[in-house]
Amino acid sequence: MTDTQADVAIIMGSQSDWATMRHAAETLAALGVSYKSLIISAHRTPQRLYDFATGAKAAGYKIVVAGAGGAAHLPGMAASMTPLPVFGVPVESKALSGQDSLLSIVQMPAGVPVGTMAIGKAGAVNAALLAAAVLALDDAELAGRLDAWRAQQTQNVALEPKDDA
């Protein structure tokens, strides 16, 4: 689901981040949350970032999920130009296994917050769940879907391990 009037903007520094960030998109889709996915790089497309971040609230977005790897300046720079909540996803880099991405995103100076997730797929899924939880504060139907999603997750955990699972 990619809407023009979406609640969540999923932005990422490169096409190569999509393999990770698609998990955020899939999680939002499963919860019935509208989103738009965009490639925006602070380094390679600075004007695109400026235009997006300064206009994100007026465009109707409520939350930004930003994934980037390596020198991952995208989430912090987006946060510096929008009052919307920004959740950062450190993409797993080849050279340093995402530790560079994590430290780049998490160490923001006081005054410009980025909610930093775990490295990789877990972070992308959790960014989507956190975004949904925030949106659910004002949306009882979404809150119900989120509860159901969690209940299903609990139900999917077997009590005993299997050899062939």
Ligand SMILES: Nc1c(C(=O)O)ncn1[C@@H]1O[C@H](COP(=O)(O)O)[C@@H](O)[C@H]1O
């Ligand atoms: N960290 C950033 C930013 C940014 O922070 O603006 N723009 C691209 N990148 C990252 O560079 C990595 C390699 O990108 P390529 O695969 O395109 O070479 C990606 O993980 C991307 O997020």
